[in-house]
Amino acid sequence: xxxxxxxxxxxxxxxxxxxxxxxxxxxxxxxxxxxxxxxxxxxxxxxxxxxxxxxxxxxxxxxxxxxxxxxxxxxxxxxxxxxxxxxxxxxxxxxxxxxxxxxxxxxxxxxxxxxxxxxxxxxxxxxxxxxxxxxxxxxxxxxxxxxxxxxxxxxxxxxxxxxxxxxxxxxxxxxxxxxxxxxxxxxxxxxxxxxxxxxxxxxxxxxxxxxxxxxxxxxxxxxxxxxxxxxxxxxxxxxxxxxxxxxxxxxxxxxxxxxxxxxxxxxxxxxxxxxxxxxxxxxxxxxxxxxxxxxxxxxxxxxxxxxxxxxxxxxxxxxxxxx
Numbered sequence: 190x191x192x193x194x195x196x197x198x199x200x201x202x203x204x205x206x207x208x209x210x211x212x213x214x215x216x217x218x219x220x221x222x223x224x225x226x227x228x229x230x231x232x233x234x235x236x237x238x239x240x241x242x243x244x245x246x247x248x249x250x251x252x253x254x255x256x257x258x259x260x261x262x263x264x265x266x267x268x269x270x271x272x273x274x275x276x277x278x279x280x281x282x283x284x285x286x287x288x289x290x291x292x293x294x295x296x297x298x299x300x301x302x303x304x305x306x307x308x309x310x311x312x313x314x315x316x317x318x319x320x321x322x323x324x325x326x327x328x329x330x331x332x333x334x335x336x337x338x339x340x341x342x343x344x345x346x347x348x349x350x351x352x353x354x355x356x357x358x359x360x361x362x363x364x365x366x367x368x369x370x371x372x373x374x375x376x377x378x379x380x381x382x383x384x385x386x387x388x389x390x391x392x393x394x395x396x397x398x399x400x401x402x403x404x405x406x407x408x409x410x411x412x413x414x415x416x417x418x419x420x421x422x423x424x425x426x427x428x429x430x431x432x433x434x435x436x437x438x439x440x441x442x443x444x445x446x447x448x449x450x451x452x453x454x455x456x457x458x459x460x461x462x463x464x465x466x467x468x469x470x471x472x473x474x475x476x477x478x479x480x481x482x483x484x485x486x487x488x489x490x491x492x493x494x495x496x497x498x499x500x501x502x503x504x505x506x507x508x509x510x511x512x
Contacts, residue, residue, distance in 0.1 A: 232275055234283035234291045235262040236484045237346035240494045242282050244381045245359045249370050259486040261459050265290050275299050287343040309358035310345035314412040340428050348413035349385040356381045392418055395502050399509035403449050407456040407465045410481040425464050434464055446472040453508030455479035458488055479504055
């Protein structure tokens with residue numbers, strides 16, 4: 190997946206430079222402060238970043254998401270038009286290591302106008318070496334979430350407190366671009382923090398009395414949520430949603446579910462439920478959706494991040510036997 194994305198981006202960039210979509214491809218054009226009243230143009234890499242940026246920017250910016258609704262963010266491929274929009278934008282908000290195609294185009298076309306959010310998100314969770322899939326090659330020094338400690342878990346936004354910190358980072362960066370609107374960004378960030386604090390409190394209260402603290406998922410997207418609210422996540426596979434479990438992994442998951450009286454196996458909106466259904470069928474458990482909110486679709490249980498998070502809360506309360 191990673192290598193094919195890089196090839197596509199390289200072709201897209203070369204095509205853009207050869208054509209008329211960009212007049213200064215590869216040039217050191219930089220960005221300038223917007224005129225009074227002029228909207229900022231901000232590109233975001235995937236939905237949670239789009240939601241946070243829209244909340245902070247309000248009506249002072251046009252915010253566009255590179256990942257279309259219903260698309261798997263990890264597999265994103267960029268068109269020449271996408272590349273042009275990235276180059277011409279005032280700011281690109283992204284998470285390094287989550288989408289290789291975005292990493293590449295930012296390095297080539299937005300090196301001087303981007304915000305990489307991982308320092309604010311504080312990505313502390315990793316999957317041990319060998320637990321993640323090995324189908325993708327990583328060159329020495331290639332920073333796509335794989336280091337000596339294993340694969341880095343990128344799904345910080347499922348912890349409202351981490352997403353709140355990212356909102357503060359977005360507000361600070363937008364204030365640098367448009368100092369005359371800094372008060373607006375600051376006020377919006379404060380409201381964003383309050384809303385996420387309310388969401389966090391709902392989760393703390395709603396999940397405090399769950400009988401079962403083991404959350405079994407088709408893949409390990411819910412580490413930050415589990416850590417924040419006192420659960421133990423058990424992924425049938427690793428961080429990659431495309432990874433097929435080995436027979437040994439299926440046996441281990443089935444044994445764990447039986448031994449720990451797990452009654453619910455969770456799978457994701459954009460991923461086949463086959464793995465979860467297999468374990469559920471073998472153990473008598475129920476398979477149900479727990480949304481990682483990497484994007485919104487017609488099948489999402491809400492039309493915004495808070496709505497889907499609260500739907501997840503209701504799903505967990507039922508699946509984990511909370512009183």
